Amino acid sequence: MAASESYPDDLNYHAEHDWARIEGDEAVLGITWFAQDALGELVHYEPPNEGDAIAKDSAYGEVESVKAVSDVIAPLSGEVLEVNAKVVEEPETVNDDPYGEGWLIRIRLSNATEVDSLLDVDAYKQVVAEA
Amino acid sequence: MAQMLLKTPLHDRHIALGARMVPFAGWEMPVQYEGVIPEHLAVRTDCGVFDVSHMGELEVEGPRATTLLQATLSNDLDKIGPGQAQYTLLTNERGGIVDDLIVYRLGDFRYLLIVNAANRETDFRWLKEREVPGSDVRDVSDEYGLLAVQGPRAIERLGLPDASQFTFAEGEIDGIQCMVNRTGYTGERGCEILVMAEDAGVLWDRVLERGAVPCGLGARDTLRLEASLPLHGNDITPDTDAISAGLGWSCALDKEFSGAAELRELKARGPERKLVSFVMEEKAVPRQGMTIEGGGEVTSGTHSPLLDRGIGMGYVLADSAKPDTELTIDVRGKPRRARVVKRPIYKREE
Numbered sequence: 001m002a003a004s005e006s007y008p009d010d011l012n013y014h015a016e017h018d019w020a021r022i023e024g025d026e027a028v029l030g031i032t033w034f035a036q037d038a039l040g041e042l043v044h045y046e047p048p049n050e051g052d053a054i055a056k057d058s059a060y061g062e063v064e065s066v067k068a069v070s071d072v073i074a075p076l077s078g079e080v081l082e083v084n085a086k087v088v089e090e091p092e093t094v095n096d097d098p099y100g101e102g103w104l105i106r107i108r109l110s111n112a113t114e115v116d117s118l119l120d121v122d123a124y125k126q127v128v129a130e131a
Numbered sequence: 132m133a134q135m136l137l138k139t140p141l142h143d144r145h146i147a148l149g150a151r152m153v154p155f156a157g158w159e160m161p162v163q164y165e166g167v168i169p170e171h172l173a174v175r176t177d178c179g180v181f182d183v184s185h186m187g188e189l190e191v192e193g194p195r196a197t198t199l200l201q202a203t204l205s206n207d208l209d210k211i212g213p214g215q216a217q218y219t220l221l222t223n224e225r226g227g228i229v230d231d232l233i234v235y236r237l238g239d240f241r242y243l244l245i246v247n248a249a250n251r252e253t254d255f256r257w258l259k260e261r262e263v264p265g266s267d268v269r270d271v272s273d274e275y276g277l278l279a280v281q282g283p284r285a286i287e288r289l290g291l292p293d294a295s296q297f298t299f300a301e302g303e304i305d306g307i308q309c310m311v312n313r314t315g316y317t318g319e320r321g322c323e324i325l326v327m328a329e330d331a332g333v334l335w336d337r338v339l340e341r342g343a344v345p346c347g348l349g350a351r352d353t354l355r356l357e358a359s360l361p362l363h364g365n366d367i368t369p370d371t372d373a374i375s376a377g378l379g380w381s382c383a384l385d386k387e388f389s390g391a392a393e394l395r396e397l398k399a400r401g402p403e404r405k406l407v408s409f410v411m412e413e414k415a416v417p418r419q420g421m422t423i424e425g426g427g428e429v430t431s432g433t434h435s436p437l438l439d440r441g442i443g444m445g446y447v448l449a450d451s452a453k454p455d456t457e458l459t460i461d462v463r464g465k466p467r468r469a470r471v472v473k474r475p476i477y478k479r480e481e
Contacts, residue, residue: 067167
Protein backbone atom coordinates (compact mmCIF):
# COMPACT_ATOMS: atom_id res chain seq x y z
CA MET A 1 0.00 0.00 0.00
CA ALA A 2 1.42 3.36 -1.02
CA ALA A 3 2.38 5.68 1.82
CA SER A 4 0.50 8.94 2.36
CA GLU A 5 2.21 12.27 1.82
CA SER A 6 4.73 13.21 4.48
CA TYR A 7 8.10 14.97 4.91
CA PRO A 8 9.80 14.09 8.21
CA ASP A 9 11.36 17.07 9.92
CA ASP A 10 14.52 15.23 11.02
CA LEU A 11 15.76 14.91 7.43
CA ASN A 12 17.72 17.20 5.14
CA TYR A 13 16.39 17.66 1.63
CA HIS A 14 17.67 18.39 -1.86
CA ALA A 15 15.49 20.28 -4.35
CA GLU A 16 15.71 17.32 -6.78
CA HIS A 17 13.39 15.51 -4.34
CA ASP A 18 15.98 13.54 -2.42
CA TRP A 19 16.48 13.26 1.33
CA ALA A 20 19.49 12.60 3.54
CA ARG A 21 19.53 11.35 7.11
CA ILE A 22 22.84 12.42 8.65
CA GLU A 23 24.34 9.91 11.08
CA GLY A 24 27.74 11.20 12.24
CA ASP A 25 30.10 11.06 9.25
CA GLU A 26 27.68 8.86 7.34
CA ALA A 27 24.35 9.53 5.66
CA VAL A 28 21.44 7.44 4.44
CA LEU A 29 19.91 8.69 1.17
CA GLY A 30 16.56 8.21 -0.51
CA ILE A 31 13.86 9.88 -2.56
CA THR A 32 10.97 11.83 -1.13
CA TRP A 33 7.29 11.01 -1.08
CA PHE A 34 6.80 13.60 -3.83
CA ALA A 35 9.35 11.88 -6.10
CA GLN A 36 7.89 8.39 -5.71
CA ASP A 37 4.36 9.73 -6.20
CA ALA A 38 5.34 11.53 -9.41
CA LEU A 39 6.94 8.35 -10.78
CA GLY A 40 4.26 5.89 -9.67
CA GLU A 41 4.95 2.32 -8.60
CA LEU A 42 8.66 1.63 -8.92
CA VAL A 43 9.61 -1.49 -10.85
CA HIS A 44 13.37 -1.12 -11.11
CA TYR A 45 16.23 0.36 -9.08
CA GLU A 46 19.63 0.64 -10.73
CA PRO A 47 21.98 1.26 -7.79
CA PRO A 48 25.63 2.35 -7.78
CA ASN A 49 28.28 -0.15 -6.70
CA GLU A 50 29.49 -0.26 -3.14
CA GLY A 51 32.78 1.65 -3.03
CA ASP A 52 31.74 4.07 -5.79
CA ALA A 53 32.33 7.75 -5.19
CA ILE A 54 29.24 9.86 -5.69
CA ALA A 55 29.18 13.62 -6.15
CA LYS A 56 26.66 16.10 -4.81
CA ASP A 57 24.15 17.22 -7.49
CA SER A 58 25.14 14.36 -9.84
CA ALA A 59 23.17 11.21 -10.62
CA TYR A 60 24.20 8.12 -8.64
CA GLY A 61 21.47 5.72 -9.72
CA GLU A 62 18.16 5.33 -11.50
CA VAL A 63 14.67 4.56 -10.34
CA GLU A 64 12.12 3.42 -12.85
CA SER A 65 8.36 3.04 -12.88
CA VAL A 66 6.24 1.33 -15.52
CA LYS A 67 6.09 4.55 -17.50
CA ALA A 68 9.25 6.50 -16.74
CA VAL A 69 12.87 6.38 -15.65
CA SER A 70 14.47 9.01 -13.46
CA ASP A 71 18.02 9.72 -12.30
CA VAL A 72 18.53 9.84 -8.58
CA ILE A 73 20.55 12.91 -7.66
CA ALA A 74 23.06 12.78 -4.83
CA PRO A 75 22.29 15.40 -2.18
CA LEU A 76 25.80 14.96 -0.76
CA SER A 77 29.20 13.68 -1.88
CA GLY A 78 30.71 10.54 -0.47
CA GLU A 79 31.64 6.89 -0.83
CA VAL A 80 28.92 4.27 -1.19
CA LEU A 81 29.07 1.98 1.85
CA GLU A 82 25.89 0.02 1.32
CA VAL A 83 23.11 -0.42 -1.25
CA ASN A 84 19.65 -1.34 -0.01
CA ALA A 85 19.30 -4.85 -1.42
CA LYS A 86 15.63 -4.98 -0.45
CA VAL A 87 14.87 -2.13 -2.86
CA VAL A 88 16.87 -3.83 -5.62
CA GLU A 89 14.69 -6.92 -5.17
CA GLU A 90 11.42 -5.11 -4.37
CA PRO A 91 11.56 -1.58 -5.73
CA GLU A 92 7.96 -0.94 -4.62
CA THR A 93 9.35 -0.77 -1.07
CA VAL A 94 10.16 2.87 -1.90
CA ASN A 95 6.47 3.58 -2.57
CA ASP A 96 5.43 1.83 0.62
CA ASP A 97 7.96 3.47 2.92
CA PRO A 98 10.13 6.13 1.21
CA TYR A 99 11.87 7.30 4.42
CA GLY A 100 12.21 3.93 6.16
CA GLU A 101 12.65 0.56 4.46
CA GLY A 102 12.76 2.32 1.07
CA TRP A 103 16.14 4.01 1.65
CA LEU A 104 18.49 3.69 -1.36
CA ILE A 105 22.12 3.93 -0.22
CA ARG A 106 24.31 4.65 2.78
CA ILE A 107 27.43 6.74 2.20
CA ARG A 108 30.47 8.02 4.09
CA LEU A 109 30.51 11.78 3.70
CA SER A 110 33.54 13.19 1.93
CA ASN A 111 32.65 16.81 2.67
CA ALA A 112 30.53 17.32 5.78
CA THR A 113 30.16 21.05 5.14
CA GLU A 114 27.88 20.24 2.18
CA VAL A 115 25.17 19.42 4.71
CA ASP A 116 24.73 23.15 5.33
CA SER A 117 23.57 23.65 1.73
CA LEU A 118 20.66 21.23 2.06
CA LEU A 119 17.08 22.33 2.67
CA ASP A 120 15.22 21.93 5.92
CA VAL A 121 11.72 20.51 5.83
CA ASP A 122 9.97 23.89 5.53
CA ALA A 123 12.18 24.99 2.65
CA TYR A 124 11.63 21.66 0.90
CA LYS A 125 7.87 21.84 1.37
CA GLN A 126 8.05 25.20 -0.38
CA VAL A 127 9.81 23.47 -3.32
CA VAL A 128 7.03 20.88 -3.45
CA ALA A 129 4.34 23.56 -3.28
CA GLU A 130 5.86 25.31 -6.28
CA ALA A 131 6.45 22.14 -8.29
CA MET B 132 2.87 26.25 -23.37
CA ALA B 133 -0.81 25.62 -23.01
CA GLN B 134 -1.86 23.20 -25.68
CA MET B 135 -5.56 22.88 -26.46
CA LEU B 136 -6.35 19.31 -25.60
CA LEU B 137 -9.57 17.56 -26.54
CA LYS B 138 -11.70 16.05 -23.81
CA THR B 139 -13.75 12.89 -23.98
CA PRO B 140 -17.35 12.83 -22.71
CA LEU B 141 -15.98 11.15 -19.56
CA HIS B 142 -13.42 13.80 -18.69
CA ASP B 143 -15.29 15.00 -15.56
CA ARG B 144 -15.60 11.43 -14.33
CA HIS B 145 -11.84 10.90 -14.59
CA ILE B 146 -11.14 14.06 -12.64
CA ALA B 147 -13.68 13.08 -9.98
CA LEU B 148 -11.98 9.68 -9.63
CA GLY B 149 -8.64 11.39 -9.06
CA ALA B 150 -7.07 10.14 -12.29
CA ARG B 151 -3.67 11.43 -13.34
CA MET B 152 -4.33 13.10 -16.70
CA VAL B 153 -1.79 13.29 -19.52
CA PRO B 154 -1.78 14.54 -23.10
CA PHE B 155 -2.13 11.70 -25.60
CA ALA B 156 -2.62 12.13 -29.37
CA GLY B 157 -4.12 15.58 -28.79
CA TRP B 158 -6.43 14.41 -26.00
CA GLU B 159 -6.29 14.81 -22.26
CA MET B 160 -6.54 11.23 -21.08
CA PRO B 161 -6.27 9.32 -17.78
CA VAL B 162 -2.94 7.49 -17.56
CA GLN B 163 -3.80 5.91 -14.21
CA TYR B 164 -6.25 6.05 -11.31
CA GLU B 165 -5.04 3.80 -8.44
CA GLY B 166 -1.88 2.74 -10.24
CA VAL B 167 -0.80 0.93 -13.38
CA ILE B 168 -0.03 -2.37 -11.67
CA PRO B 169 -3.31 -2.86 -9.74
CA GLU B 170 -5.26 -1.77 -12.82
CA HIS B 171 -3.33 -4.22 -14.99
CA LEU B 172 -3.96 -7.06 -12.56
CA ALA B 173 -7.68 -6.20 -12.33
CA VAL B 174 -7.97 -6.80 -16.08
CA ARG B 175 -6.00 -10.05 -15.90
CA THR B 176 -8.02 -11.44 -13.00
CA ASP B 177 -11.47 -9.83 -13.10
CA CYS B 178 -12.65 -6.79 -15.06
CA GLY B 179 -11.42 -3.33 -15.96
CA VAL B 180 -12.93 -0.47 -17.95
CA PHE B 181 -11.02 1.98 -20.16
CA ASP B 182 -12.26 5.20 -21.69
CA VAL B 183 -11.16 4.90 -25.31
CA SER B 184 -13.48 7.60 -26.60
CA HIS B 185 -10.47 9.33 -28.13
CA MET B 186 -10.38 6.67 -30.84
CA GLY B 187 -11.83 7.67 -34.20
CA GLU B 188 -14.94 6.29 -35.86
CA LEU B 189 -15.33 6.53 -39.62
CA GLU B 190 -18.42 5.39 -41.46
CA VAL B 191 -18.17 4.22 -45.05
CA GLU B 192 -21.43 3.79 -46.87
CA GLY B 193 -22.86 3.28 -50.34
CA PRO B 194 -23.29 0.61 -53.01
CA ARG B 195 -19.56 0.86 -53.77
CA ALA B 196 -18.34 1.12 -50.17
CA THR B 197 -16.94 -2.41 -50.43
CA THR B 198 -15.05 -1.53 -53.62
CA LEU B 199 -13.41 1.44 -51.89
CA LEU B 200 -12.42 -0.51 -48.80
CA GLN B 201 -11.25 -3.62 -50.65
CA ALA B 202 -8.82 -1.38 -52.55
CA THR B 203 -7.49 0.40 -49.45
CA LEU B 204 -7.62 -2.18 -46.62
CA SER B 205 -5.33 -5.21 -46.50
CA ASN B 206 -7.74 -7.85 -45.23
CA ASP B 207 -10.53 -9.38 -47.31
CA LEU B 208 -13.98 -8.01 -46.50
CA ASP B 209 -15.59 -10.88 -48.40
CA LYS B 210 -14.61 -13.05 -45.42
CA ILE B 211 -17.00 -11.22 -43.09
CA GLY B 212 -20.73 -10.61 -43.19
CA PRO B 213 -23.00 -8.21 -41.32
CA GLY B 214 -22.44 -8.59 -37.57
CA GLN B 215 -18.78 -9.50 -37.98
CA ALA B 216 -15.60 -7.51 -37.50
CA GLN B 217 -12.06 -7.83 -38.80
CA TYR B 218 -8.57 -6.59 -37.90
CA THR B 219 -7.10 -4.93 -40.97
CA LEU B 220 -4.51 -2.43 -42.14
CA LEU B 221 -4.74 0.75 -44.13
CA THR B 222 -1.69 0.48 -46.39
CA ASN B 223 0.17 2.94 -48.57
CA GLU B 224 1.43 2.24 -52.10
CA ARG B 225 4.74 0.90 -50.66
CA GLY B 226 2.89 -1.52 -48.40
CA GLY B 227 3.64 0.65 -45.34
CA ILE B 228 1.09 0.76 -42.55
CA VAL B 229 -0.90 4.02 -42.53
CA ASP B 230 -2.96 2.66 -39.62
CA ASP B 231 -4.23 -0.54 -38.10
CA LEU B 232 -7.91 -0.70 -37.33
CA ILE B 233 -10.97 -2.83 -36.87
CA VAL B 234 -13.66 -2.75 -39.53
CA TYR B 235 -17.21 -3.64 -38.53
CA ARG B 236 -19.53 -4.76 -41.29
CA LEU B 237 -22.80 -3.07 -40.40
CA GLY B 238 -24.55 -4.19 -43.58
CA ASP B 239 -23.79 -5.15 -47.13
CA PHE B 240 -23.18 -1.52 -48.04
CA ARG B 241 -22.17 0.01 -44.74
CA TYR B 242 -19.05 -0.22 -42.56
CA LEU B 243 -17.74 1.28 -39.36
CA LEU B 244 -13.98 1.71 -38.95
CA ILE B 245 -12.60 2.24 -35.45
CA VAL B 246 -9.17 3.80 -35.85
CA ASN B 247 -6.29 5.05 -33.70
CA ALA B 248 -6.87 8.50 -32.18
CA ALA B 249 -3.63 9.88 -33.61
CA ASN B 250 -4.57 8.76 -37.13
CA ARG B 251 -8.20 9.78 -37.25
CA GLU B 252 -7.66 12.73 -39.58
CA THR B 253 -5.03 10.98 -41.72
CA ASP B 254 -7.29 7.97 -42.23
CA PHE B 255 -10.31 10.13 -43.00
CA ARG B 256 -8.42 12.17 -45.61
CA TRP B 257 -6.79 9.03 -47.02
CA LEU B 258 -10.16 7.39 -47.65
CA LYS B 259 -11.92 10.62 -48.68
CA GLU B 260 -9.32 11.24 -51.40
CA ARG B 261 -9.88 7.73 -52.74
CA GLU B 262 -13.67 7.78 -52.66
CA VAL B 263 -15.32 6.37 -55.75
CA PRO B 264 -18.81 7.32 -56.98
CA GLY B 265 -21.22 5.34 -54.85
CA SER B 266 -19.10 5.49 -51.70
CA ASP B 267 -19.22 8.07 -48.94
CA VAL B 268 -16.80 8.43 -46.04
CA ARG B 269 -17.81 10.34 -42.92
CA ASP B 270 -15.95 11.07 -39.68
CA VAL B 271 -18.54 10.37 -36.98
CA SER B 272 -16.07 10.26 -34.06
CA ASP B 273 -17.64 13.16 -32.15
CA GLU B 274 -21.01 11.41 -31.99
CA TYR B 275 -19.75 8.54 -29.86
CA GLY B 276 -18.11 7.51 -26.65
CA LEU B 277 -16.23 4.19 -26.52
CA LEU B 278 -15.64 2.06 -23.42
CA ALA B 279 -13.42 -1.01 -23.43
CA VAL B 280 -14.55 -3.47 -20.74
CA GLN B 281 -11.95 -6.22 -20.49
CA GLY B 282 -11.13 -9.18 -18.30
CA PRO B 283 -12.15 -12.78 -17.59
CA ARG B 284 -15.31 -11.58 -15.78
CA ALA B 285 -16.11 -8.61 -18.06
CA ILE B 286 -18.96 -10.22 -19.99
CA GLU B 287 -20.49 -11.76 -16.86
CA ARG B 288 -20.32 -8.46 -14.96
CA LEU B 289 -22.04 -6.65 -17.82
CA GLY B 290 -24.76 -9.29 -17.93
CA LEU B 291 -24.12 -9.93 -21.61
CA PRO B 292 -24.58 -13.23 -23.45
CA ASP B 293 -21.52 -15.13 -24.64
CA ALA B 294 -20.53 -14.41 -28.22
CA SER B 295 -17.61 -15.12 -30.52
CA GLN B 296 -14.65 -12.77 -30.73
CA PHE B 297 -14.81 -10.31 -33.63
CA THR B 298 -18.58 -10.20 -33.72
CA PHE B 299 -20.85 -7.36 -32.65
CA ALA B 300 -24.49 -6.70 -31.94
CA GLU B 301 -26.83 -4.00 -30.81
CA GLY B 302 -27.16 -4.29 -27.07
CA GLU B 303 -28.46 -2.72 -23.94
CA ILE B 304 -26.66 -2.32 -20.64
CA ASP B 305 -28.85 -1.13 -17.75
CA GLY B 306 -31.26 0.41 -20.23
CA ILE B 307 -28.61 2.21 -22.27
CA GLN B 308 -28.62 1.41 -25.99
CA CYS B 309 -25.21 0.61 -27.38
CA MET B 310 -23.20 -1.39 -29.89
CA VAL B 311 -21.34 -4.22 -28.18
CA ASN B 312 -18.20 -5.27 -30.03
CA ARG B 313 -16.41 -8.45 -28.99
CA THR B 314 -12.99 -6.94 -29.50
CA GLY B 315 -10.21 -5.53 -27.33
CA TYR B 316 -6.56 -4.66 -26.88
CA THR B 317 -5.60 -6.50 -23.71
CA GLY B 318 -5.43 -10.20 -24.60
CA GLU B 319 -8.46 -10.86 -22.38
CA ARG B 320 -12.07 -11.63 -23.13
CA GLY B 321 -14.34 -8.64 -23.08
CA CYS B 322 -15.91 -6.08 -25.32
CA GLU B 323 -15.70 -2.54 -26.58
CA ILE B 324 -18.95 -0.63 -26.22
CA LEU B 325 -19.84 2.15 -28.61
CA VAL B 326 -22.41 4.50 -27.13
CA MET B 327 -23.88 7.87 -28.04
CA ALA B 328 -21.64 10.58 -26.55
CA GLU B 329 -24.47 11.92 -24.37
CA ASP B 330 -25.04 8.48 -22.82
CA ALA B 331 -21.35 7.71 -22.23
CA GLY B 332 -21.22 9.16 -18.71
CA VAL B 333 -24.19 7.16 -17.43
CA LEU B 334 -22.90 3.99 -19.08
CA TRP B 335 -19.49 4.53 -17.41
CA ASP B 336 -21.23 4.92 -14.02
CA ARG B 337 -23.26 1.73 -14.53
CA VAL B 338 -20.18 -0.24 -15.63
CA LEU B 339 -18.30 0.90 -12.49
CA GLU B 340 -21.31 -0.06 -10.34
CA ARG B 341 -21.12 -3.51 -11.90
CA GLY B 342 -17.63 -3.84 -10.45
CA ALA B 343 -15.30 -2.88 -13.29
CA VAL B 344 -12.08 -1.20 -12.12
CA PRO B 345 -11.31 2.08 -13.94
CA CYS B 346 -8.06 1.66 -15.90
CA GLY B 347 -5.88 4.21 -17.65
CA LEU B 348 -3.61 4.32 -20.67
CA GLY B 349 -0.70 3.07 -18.55
CA ALA B 350 -2.32 -0.31 -17.97
CA ARG B 351 -3.59 -0.35 -21.55
CA ASP B 352 0.03 -0.24 -22.71
CA THR B 353 1.36 -2.92 -20.33
CA LEU B 354 -1.60 -5.20 -21.18
CA ARG B 355 -1.22 -4.87 -24.94
CA LEU B 356 2.53 -5.48 -24.73
CA GLU B 357 2.04 -8.67 -22.69
CA ALA B 358 -0.44 -9.72 -25.37
CA SER B 359 2.14 -8.80 -28.07
CA LEU B 360 -0.30 -6.45 -29.79
CA PRO B 361 1.52 -3.79 -31.83
CA LEU B 362 0.91 -0.09 -31.30
CA HIS B 363 0.72 2.08 -34.39
CA GLY B 364 3.28 4.87 -34.21
CA ASN B 365 5.66 2.67 -32.17
CA ASP B 366 5.84 -0.86 -33.55
CA ILE B 367 4.19 -0.29 -36.90
CA THR B 368 4.33 2.90 -38.97
CA PRO B 369 3.93 4.08 -42.57
CA ASP B 370 7.60 3.09 -42.99
CA THR B 371 7.19 -0.46 -41.75
CA ASP B 372 5.24 -3.21 -43.45
CA ALA B 373 2.93 -6.02 -42.42
CA ILE B 374 5.26 -8.83 -43.47
CA SER B 375 8.17 -7.60 -41.32
CA ALA B 376 5.74 -6.88 -38.48
CA GLY B 377 4.33 -10.41 -38.53
CA LEU B 378 0.91 -9.14 -39.58
CA GLY B 379 0.85 -11.00 -42.88
CA TRP B 380 -2.19 -12.90 -41.62
CA SER B 381 -4.19 -9.66 -41.91
CA CYS B 382 -3.21 -9.16 -45.55
CA ALA B 383 -5.19 -10.93 -48.26
CA LEU B 384 -2.36 -11.09 -50.78
CA ASP B 385 -4.67 -12.82 -53.27
CA LYS B 386 -6.63 -9.58 -53.77
CA GLU B 387 -5.54 -6.17 -55.02
CA PHE B 388 -5.09 -3.37 -52.50
CA SER B 389 -2.67 -0.50 -52.05
CA GLY B 390 0.83 -1.95 -51.73
CA ALA B 391 -0.26 -5.57 -52.30
CA ALA B 392 2.32 -6.17 -55.07
CA GLU B 393 5.13 -4.84 -52.84
CA LEU B 394 4.00 -7.04 -49.96
CA ARG B 395 3.83 -10.13 -52.20
CA GLU B 396 7.35 -9.49 -53.36
CA LEU B 397 8.57 -8.89 -49.80
CA LYS B 398 6.94 -12.10 -48.64
CA ALA B 399 8.60 -14.09 -51.46
CA ARG B 400 11.99 -12.48 -50.81
CA GLY B 401 11.72 -12.62 -47.03
CA PRO B 402 11.99 -9.47 -44.91
CA GLU B 403 15.35 -8.20 -43.77
CA ARG B 404 14.12 -7.40 -40.24
CA LYS B 405 11.29 -8.84 -38.21
CA LEU B 406 9.27 -7.56 -35.30
CA VAL B 407 9.69 -9.80 -32.26
CA SER B 408 8.50 -9.91 -28.68
CA PHE B 409 11.19 -10.34 -26.06
CA VAL B 410 11.52 -10.79 -22.31
CA MET B 411 14.45 -9.40 -20.33
CA GLU B 412 16.73 -11.98 -18.75
CA GLU B 413 18.28 -9.36 -16.48
CA LYS B 414 16.74 -6.68 -14.30
CA ALA B 415 16.11 -3.76 -16.67
CA VAL B 416 13.20 -2.07 -18.38
CA PRO B 417 13.57 -1.78 -22.16
CA ARG B 418 12.31 1.45 -23.71
CA GLN B 419 11.39 2.66 -27.18
CA GLY B 420 14.45 3.67 -29.23
CA MET B 421 17.02 1.53 -27.40
CA THR B 422 19.48 -0.28 -29.66
CA ILE B 423 19.45 -4.06 -29.97
CA GLU B 424 22.95 -5.34 -30.73
CA GLY B 425 23.42 -6.49 -34.31
CA GLY B 426 21.19 -3.94 -36.01
CA GLY B 427 17.92 -3.89 -34.15
CA GLU B 428 15.81 -1.43 -32.23
CA VAL B 429 13.30 -1.56 -29.41
CA THR B 430 9.97 -0.12 -30.58
CA SER B 431 8.04 -0.58 -27.30
CA GLY B 432 9.13 -1.60 -23.86
CA THR B 433 7.77 -1.74 -20.38
CA HIS B 434 7.72 -3.67 -17.15
CA SER B 435 5.35 -6.65 -17.22
CA PRO B 436 3.30 -6.70 -14.01
CA LEU B 437 2.43 -10.35 -14.62
CA LEU B 438 6.00 -11.59 -15.15
CA ASP B 439 7.56 -8.90 -12.94
CA ARG B 440 10.21 -8.40 -15.64
CA GLY B 441 10.99 -6.09 -18.51
CA ILE B 442 9.30 -6.98 -21.80
CA GLY B 443 9.15 -5.36 -25.19
CA MET B 444 8.86 -5.49 -28.93
CA GLY B 445 11.44 -4.55 -31.48
CA TYR B 446 12.83 -5.15 -34.93
CA VAL B 447 15.79 -7.51 -35.24
CA LEU B 448 17.57 -9.04 -38.24
CA ALA B 449 15.50 -11.92 -39.60
CA ASP B 450 18.02 -14.55 -38.47
CA SER B 451 17.72 -13.30 -34.87
CA ALA B 452 13.93 -13.46 -34.87
CA LYS B 453 13.46 -17.09 -33.84
CA PRO B 454 12.07 -17.74 -30.35
CA ASP B 455 14.81 -18.38 -27.79
CA THR B 456 17.40 -16.24 -29.59
CA GLU B 457 19.38 -14.21 -27.08
CA LEU B 458 19.46 -10.44 -27.64
CA THR B 459 21.57 -7.74 -26.07
CA ILE B 460 19.88 -4.42 -25.48
CA ASP B 461 21.72 -1.20 -24.76
CA VAL B 462 19.93 0.12 -21.66
CA ARG B 463 21.38 3.63 -21.26
CA GLY B 464 24.91 2.41 -21.91
CA LYS B 465 24.62 -0.94 -20.12
CA PRO B 466 24.31 -4.18 -22.12
CA ARG B 467 21.35 -6.19 -20.84
CA ARG B 468 20.35 -9.67 -21.96
CA ALA B 469 16.90 -10.45 -23.35
CA ARG B 470 15.37 -13.46 -25.07
CA VAL B 471 13.06 -13.60 -28.09
CA VAL B 472 9.82 -15.33 -27.15
CA LYS B 473 6.97 -16.78 -29.13
CA ARG B 474 4.15 -14.26 -29.57
CA PRO B 475 2.05 -13.55 -27.62
CA ILE B 476 4.04 -13.22 -24.40
CA TYR B 477 0.78 -13.69 -22.50
CA LYS B 478 -2.04 -15.90 -23.71
CA ARG B 479 -5.21 -16.29 -21.68
CA GLU B 480 -6.46 -19.74 -20.78
CA GLU B 481 -9.49 -20.64 -22.85
